[in-house]
Ligand code: 5GP
């Protein structure tokens with residue numbers, strides 16, 4: 491395991507993620523019965539979560555991707571830009587926005603507003619992780635995998651300077667990993 495030297499602890503393991511996605515998928519299936527939602531996933535962090543989640547949603551859904559600017563290192567820049575927009579029209583669509591983690595809330599607030607302005611009928615947010623104590627704008631995700639404390643996490647899609655996304659679990663890095671490399 492190449493990462494073992496750098497991971498301080500495993501916060502949420504693979505089986506816990508898998509099980510929670512079964513529950514979330516069942517909830518979404520129930521809530522969207524008879525509808526054909528468009529699932530919009532935010533690149534790149536939400537990709538493993540999207541893949542695990544949609545296996546458990548029993549609906550004729552479609553999915554598409556958006557990329558918006560996010561963190562450099564561990565600091566939020568607060569200014570959200572669209573880097574890659576959706577490929578298809580969303581007029582009249584019921585959208586499920588998939589995010590890896592909601593922190594300050596700025597990203598999902600901006601993206602939800604953007605999608606509603608483009609004519610979506612509804613936008614609900616499903617996030618794997620939520621850090622409610624870090625919120626600076628007033629948003630609450632509709633579906634939450636796990637609430638966590640004020641800790642920077644990596645794995646299952648989430649990165650530190652683009653590394654660690656491929657880990658099958660969610661973990662916390664050792665403090666020395668944040669020291670600037672020469
Ligand atoms: P927000 O706009 O809510 O402040 O930030 C959301 C984005 O910041 C997430 O989609 C994610 O890319 C990044 N982010 C926030 N907290 C963490 C964290 O603990 N670990 C990682 N890897 N990214 C985070």
Ligand code: MG
Pocket residue numbers: 532533534535536560589590591
């Ligand atoms: Mg993200």
Ligand code: MG
Pocket residue numbers: 535560561649
């Ligand atoms: Mg990031």
